[in-house]
Amino acid sequence: MHPTSRFIAFGFTAASFLLIPVANAQTQPASPPSSTTTPDTTIPDTTTPGATAKAADLSDKKLDAAAKAVKQVSAVSDTYKKKLAATPDKAEKERLLDQADQDVTKAVTDQGLSVDEYMAIMKVAENDSTVRNKLIDRLK
DSSP states (O other): OOHHHHHHHHHHHHHHHHHHHHHHHHHOOSSOOOOOOOSSOEEEOTTSTTOEEEGGGOOHHHHHHHHHHHHHHHHHHHHHHHHHHTOOOHHHHHHHHHHHHHHHHHHHHTTTOOHHHHHHHHHHHHHOHHHHHHHHHHHO
């Protein structure tokens, strides 16, 4: 993934999770939704090469790490968005985007997650309301 794309993806993911509680509060259905199977709810298991885990198999440790990463990625994203907005020079913007990519990657890996694992957890949370709610609870 090109550094610019990674930075934007991380920033969007983090911002989405910080805004989800507001959106959920406004769109909460009167009755609980029926149970349905959601597509694309597996994540790579980084402990065994080539293995995958189901959304139900996400450990509390992984969810804790993902929540911490979301907070840090969001902070990094906010910082760099301000810097990018204040920088007219194209070369300086490229340098900032490269640095942002390194910083968001570090924010994730410092929590013990790989970039792919973090993005997969975010995808699972997007598609699985149980995982999403667990993650949101950790963001409070």
